[in-house]
Amino acid sequence: MKYNLNEPFLEGKEEDYLLDVLRSKWLSTKGKHTRIFEEKIAARSGLKYALAVQSGTAAIHTAAMALGLKKGDKVIVPNYTCAGSIVGIVQCQAAPVLLDIEPDTFGLDAALVRKYIDRVKPAALMVVHIYGFPSRDTEEIADICRRKGIALIEDCSEALGAKINNRSVGTYGDIATYSIRSEKMIGVGEGGVVATNSRGLLDKAFYWASRAAPYRTDKDPYWKTYYYTGVGMNYLLPHLLGAVARAQIENFDRILKRKISVGRRYQELLGGMEGLRMQQLVRGHQPVFWLNIILLEQLSEEKVRRLGEDLIASGVQIRPGFWPLSDLPPFGKMRRGAQETGMRVLKKGIVLPSSVYLADDHCRKVDEVVKILATRLKNYI
């Protein structure tokens, strides 16, 4: 495609660190580069501790286990997100409760949280920062959780680097998770991170992600190496991927600058266009524009689809929004209340090319995408 949705930016020390790992012959978990990556991503997230795991989905499963979520525990989850947000909750047999999103940044709607929280009595809530935009009601939801003593998970899979009033997303809850699969803000192929300020939660995350092995220091007696005290997962990130992750986080300033240039350019060119809406730039919020979605409010669902096909045929790599979780067969029964906003984003939305490389040459390719879009759009109005 001429205009790519997303591409990894492998222009740092990826090759050097990978060769170092191969020469060291240590390919497994707990490698040096992984450790350095964990320190750096924790610092970058404004959190004390981070644990690298094999996917964002694994990170959420690990976080849910670390929080002690168990069979029957209710967890409020926003309905518009990647299925990866909910899978880890279901895997520990907790019971998600899906609430609709707000229309501004497509995050969990605090008004619905207020409406349902005392009826649902959740053990935890999840906030998801969709497409790199801080969820509009994060502060209010964090406040509700604090007052009621409910755990808060922040799924920051798409939002590494995003802030609210200079405070990083991920620091509002008890535990934050990231995906670092290849097309996320940083990417290694497949990977994820659990991050927290709580040493206790970090230790529990490590325990569950390393087959429930309680021993982790060199001081422990050697005969306890294969001693497990629970039925855990094997989720820790291998050293080869840790090497790429380290190079990526060390190059993150450059990646971020590019993503923000592309996002701001789209907002500048499309923000005020009639009949078209983007995620809102909330005052004090600093989004990272992981992806840029437009909602074509006046077009029918059928026309949005045809426009999408048209754009793909013109070399513009677009993609649809997420299917609301409540409309996916395994999660349908978990809905609570109407789910109109999430469904509207799917029906009216087109995700535009957002590759870091579109920032080249003063975002020339963003301008070209917008021109193609405007021309094609005329055929459907």
Ligand SMILES: Cc1ncc(COP(=O)(O)O)c(C=O)c1O
């Ligand atoms: C919001 C969100 N949560 C969770 C995930 C799951 O991450 P992974 O694909 O690394 O398992 C993703 C992305 O894939 C995501 O976008």
